Amino acid sequence: MAMMWKPELETLSREELERRQLKLFRKQMHHVMEESPFYRRKFAGIHPSDIKTVDDVRNVPFTTKQELLDSQQEYPIYGDFPCIRPHQATRVFQTSGTTGTPLRISWTKKDWFETFYDQFSYFLYGYGVSPADVAFFPFMYGLFVAWWGMQATMELHGVTIVPGGGQTSENRLRSIIDWGATVVCGTPTYIIFLGELAEKIGIDLPGSKVRIVITAGEPGAQVPSTKQLIERLWGAKNYDDIGSTEISNFGFECVAQQGTHLIESMFLPESLDLETGKQVGQGEIGELVLTNLCCESMPLLRYKTKDLVRFNYDACECGRTFLRMEGGVLGRADDMFHFGGVNIYPSAIENFIRGVPEFASEYQLVVPPQGSGEKLLIKVEPATTDISEDRMHEAVSRFVKDVNYNVKITPRVEIVESGSLTRFEGKARRIIRL
Ligand SMILES: [Zn+2]
Known part of the structure; x- marks a missing residue:
């Protein structure tokens, strides 16, 4: 059996898990209705004691990011959804705001040092990180939450931390070697960029001490060809880490590498059909709706994450009963697009791009307007100039056939000049809608 943070919870039966989730859901509902004017308005007419079964949970209204943003606009600076007064906050962050106004977040000392610690401890045990590890964080800390919590948790477990902010990518690579880093964290895009840069400047990452690469912020680690690429470039295992600024950290991949586990002892997950809003079955794709069962500062109840997932409830090889998201986050509900009569998930196309040795890893999808009769355009760079x-x-025609067979559309491929596509240090934005 693999190492677990809380084996007594990570191996609960489905019935026991649901009982626990319902109990915590009622408690959390009571808490938010006591402390937050936002939730008192939203939940008027229902009472926590009405929630007796998982089906009853579906009668509780959703929470959306737009509502949180509206609340902050109306009641600056934190809005009226938090359950704490501003002076109780020990940490503040904001969302990256890539799709609009950033959302401000505040956590109490308890949430920062206990709830986050608990969440990331599940992750670290899942990955097999130990106090003997040396973790390198190639990250410039700011208002964006990424890696802050992971680093704090590693410190509390006694892992050696090498801060890698304020350096060029080349110097970061040298630091990784010089400090004997065994664990490195980053977005898949940046981790691939570092791996390719290392090859270019003659730094031998596969020969280095790095044994674990933790990636977050994009689907990469669960896109098979991207994972393979990362593992080849780094000569290390690549594990997925899923969370968001507002709902915190809920998904980790275990050493079995067969999907991303969801911390069901701390969250109540639902996967809902995008059109009907009904719970979808095992193996089907739905939008992840999460309730944060353990947070005290700003618990989100039935929060629509817009992440597309596919649940698998079968027990994992590692012994955990926590459900797995097959393929991690498959994409964003916003990123999925209808084209040529099918739903297209950009991560599915990425998988084929990264499976072609003649293509470099960066790409761009250009989506023509519906009904224009034009093909989906995929821009890629050659892997090498020779x-x-x-x-x-021949590579392009093989790729087009693969996409056509698996995704049911025929794209047009344009080979662009090497290095001409934008590289991203943070979350990548690769879809362009015309
Ligand atoms: Zn597992």
Whole structure:
């Protein structure tokens, strides 16, 4: 059996898990209705004691990011959804605001040092990180929450931390070698960028001490060809980490690498059909709706994450009964697009791009307007400059056939100049809608 943070909870039967989730859900509902004007308004007419079964949970209204943003606009600076007064906060963050106004978040000392610690401890035990590890964080700390909590938790477990902010990528690579880092964290895009840079400047990452690469912020670790690429470039295991600024940290991959476990002892997860809003069955794709069962500062109840997931309730090889999200986060509900009569998930296309040795890892999807009759355009760069025209032509036609067979559309591929596509240090934005 693999190492677990809380084996007594991580191996509960489905019935026991649901009982626990319902009990905590009622408690959390009571808490937010006592402390937050936002939830008192939202939940008027229902009472925590009405929630007796998982089906009853579906009668509780959703919470959306837009509502949180509206609340902050109306009641600056934190809005009226938090359950704490501003002076109780020990940490504040804000969302990256890539799709609009940033959302401000505040956590109490308890949430920061106990709730986050608990969440990330599940992760670290899942990955097999130990106090003997040396973790390198190639990250510039600011208002964005990423890696702050992971680092704090590692410190509390006695892992050695090497702060990697304020350096060029090349110097970060040198630091990773010089300090003997065994664990490195980053977005898949940046981790691939570092791996390719290392090859270019002659730094031998596969020969280094790095044994674990933790990636977050994008689906990468669970896109098979991206995981393979990361593991090849780094000569290390690549594990997925899923969370968001507002709902905190809920998904980790275990050493069995067969999907991303959801911390069901701390969250109540639902996966709902995008159109009907009904719970979808095992193996089907739905939008992840989460209730944060343990947070005290600003618990979100039935929060629509807009993340697309596929639940698998079968027990994992590692012994955990926590459900797994197969393929991690498959994409964003916002990113999924209808094209040529099918739903397209960009991560599915990414998987094929990264499976072609003649293509570099960066890409861009250009989606023409509906009904224009134009094909979906995929821009890629050559992996190296010495690939012959014939070989590239053959690679493109193989790729188009693969996409056509698996995704049911025929894209147009444009090979662009090496290095001309934008590289991202944080979350990548690769879809362009015309
Ligand atoms: Zn597992």
